Amino acid sequence: MNEIKDKSMDVFLNELASTQATPGGGSAAAVMGAQAAALISMVCHLTIGKPKYVKVEEDMKQLLAKSEALREQLTAMIKTDVEVFDQLMACYGLAKDTDEQKAKRSVRIQLVLKEATMVPLECARASAKTIELSQIAVEKGYVGVVSDAGVAVMSAYSALKSAALNVYINTASIKDRTFADAKLLELEKILEGAEKKTENIYQLVKNKL
Amino acid sequence: MNEIKDKSMDVFLNELASTQATPGGGSAAAVMGAQAAALISMVCHLTIGKPKYVKVEEDMKQLLAKSEALREQLTAMIKTDVEVFDQLMACYGLAKDTDEQKAKRSVRIQLVLKEATMVPLECARASAKTIELSQIAVEKGYVGVVSDAGVAVMSAYSALKSAALNVYINTASIKDRTFADAKLLELEKILEGAEKKTENIYQLVKNKL
Numbered sequence: 329m330n331e332i333k334d335k336s337m338d339v340f341l342n343e344l345a346s347t348q349a350t351p352g353g354g355s356a357a358a359v360m361g362a363q364a365a366a367l368i369s370m371v372c373h374l375t376i377g378k379p380k381y382v383k384v385e386e387d388m389k390q391l392l393a394k395s396e397a398l399r400e401q402l403t404a405m406i407k408t409d410v411e412v413f414d415q416l417m418a419c420y421g422l423a424k425d426t427d428e429q430k431a432k433r434s435v436r437i438q439l440v441l442k443e444a445t446m447v448p449l450e451c452a453r454a455s456a457k458t459i460e461l462s463q464i465a466v467e468k469g470y471v472g473v474v475s476d477a478g479v480a481v482m483s484a485y486s487a488l489k490s491a492a493l494n495v496y497i498n499t500a501s502i503k504d505r506t507f508a509d510a511k512l513l514e515l516e517k518i519l520e521g522a523e524k525k526t527e528n529i530y531q532l533v534k535n536k537l
Numbered sequence: 538m539n540e541i542k543d544k545s546m547d548v549f550l551n552e553l554a555s556t557q558a559t560p561g562g563g564s565a566a567a568v569m570g571a572q573a574a575a576l577i578s579m580v581c582h583l584t585i586g587k588p589k590y591v592k593v594e595e596d597m598k599q600l601l602a603k604s605e606a607l608r609e610q611l612t613a614m615i616k617t618d619v620e621v622f623d624q625l626m627a628c629y630g631l632a633k634d635t636d637e638q639k640a641k642r643s644v645r646i647q648l649v650l651k652e653a654t655m656v657p658l659e660c661a662r663a664s665a666k667t668i669e670l671s672q673i674a675v676e677k678g679y680v681g682v683v684s685d686a687g688v689a690v691m692s693a694y695s696a697l698k699s700a701a702l703n704v705y706i707n708t709a710s711i712k713d714r715t716f717a718d719a720k721l722l723e724l725e726k727i728l729e730g731a732e733k734k735t736e737n738i739y740q741l742v743k744n745k746l
Contacts, residue, residue, distance in 0.1 A: 336545025336546060336548055336549055337545060337546070337549060337568065337571075337612070337615060338612065339545055340545055340546060341571055341572065341575045341608065341612060342575075344572060344575040344576060344578075344579060345574075345575035345576075345578035345579050345582070345604075345605070345608060346578075346579065346582060347579075347582040347583060349583070349682075352576070352579065352682070352685050352688075353576060353684050353685040353687070353688030353689075354688075356572050356575075356576060356685075356688050356692060357688055359546065359568075359572065360569060360572075360692060360695065362546075362550055363550065363553060363565050363568065363569075365554075366550045366551075366553040366554035367553060367554075367561070367562060367565060369553075369554035369555075370553060370554050370555065370556075370561065373554070373555060373556040374556060374558070395554075396554070399550065399554065403546070403547065403550060406546060473558075473561070475562050475702040475703055475705075475706045476561050476562040476565075478562070478699070478702045479561075479562030479563075479565050479566055479699040479702060480562075482695040482698045482699045483565060483569060483695055483699065485695065486569065486691040486692055486694065486695035489691045489739065490687070490688040490691045490692065493684040493687045493688060493742060493743070493746070494684055496684075496743060496746045497684045497746045500746055530698065533702060534702070534705065537702070537705045537706045537709055
């Protein structure tokens with residue numbers, strides 16, 4: 329019964345809590361997104377094959393394919409976030425004694441900051457898609473696991489809002505404002521309506537309990 | 538660089554996504570709560586010892602003690618949720634051929650349903666406390682990791698709302714309405730103002746980025 333914690337989660341949580349800069353909030357956001365997608369897959373798995381749900385079986389299979397793709401994408405981001413953050417820290421550590429070194433360091437930092445913006449932006453996008461999928465899981469999935477679909481929507485929403493913070497923080501240091509503003513605009517479009525949608529899906533779950 | 542995923546998280550996510558009923562949303566809620574507490578600890582660890590933050594060092598040490606206690610409590614719930622859910626499933630599987638068996642089964646189910654209500658209720662309570670702690674981390678912690686404190690508040694809020702769903706679902710089947718209503722009232726008190734508080738803390742983070 330100790331499996332989950334002992335195999336695994338504990339190590340991640342210890343690293344998260346530690347003085348190490350990574351993993352941090354970016355990975356935590358990706359974990360929540362991946363968890364949300366996994367819960368949608370669970371709802372699909374527990375709906376497919378149930379005689380009462382034969383009419384939605386095809387929908388559930390399609391939903392499962394989408395949730396599994398998002399889970400894979402979001403799980404990969406747990407690692408990518410650490411990699412890009414470590415790269416950024418390495419850049420900040422570059423020599424800055426001469427003007428040439430300073431210029432080189434600055435160029436490198438600016439390059440990695442753009443990458444460090446794209447990772448949480450993609451995490452936000454995938455999380456927003458996961459919110460959409462959770463609605464289908466709530467509406468069509470086996471009602472006996474509707475609370476799990478409800479946890480999925482909350483987890484995805486939290487992932488989205490968390491990833492957004494990492495987009496804000498990284499764009500703040502980017503000198504290329506055309507790039508930064510374009511990414512911030514993309515983010516605002518992703519965020520648009522997400523809160524209301526999450527509330528509606530959550531209410532839908534409560535009504536089915 | 539594959540550590541997090543390979544050691545661990547992948548197995549949990551696979552189990553979450555699988556046809557197995559456990560782990561499910563209850564464990565996912567506890568993971569988010571534990572993650573939130575871990576991120577607060579990280580903020581404390583990265584603030585303590587910084588000369589500029591010497592004035593808040595004592596506050597940060599106290600905050601760290603509290604966040605680590607909550608992390609331990611919430612991490613334990615990942616497992617407890619699985620245990621109590623499996624117990625409940627075992628009860629539903631008890632023989633119900635004779636009236637005596639039916640009566641015994643019902644008594645046992647009702648008993649475990651009360652336990653299954655207490656686990657998410659305690660998860661909700663611990664998550665609400667974690668929201669409170671995240672505010673201190675945002676206000677007094679090292680500003681370089683304020684986005685991590687922001688992820689903490691979102692993660693804790695999602696844990697709270699997710700745990701609430703599991704309180705609702707379990708109390709719905711409890712025949713002892715005095716018990717059920719008392720627990721629902723406790724939950725409402727825990728939820729009171731949490732959304733507004735979370736929004737305020739999130740905004741505070743955005744203003745510091």
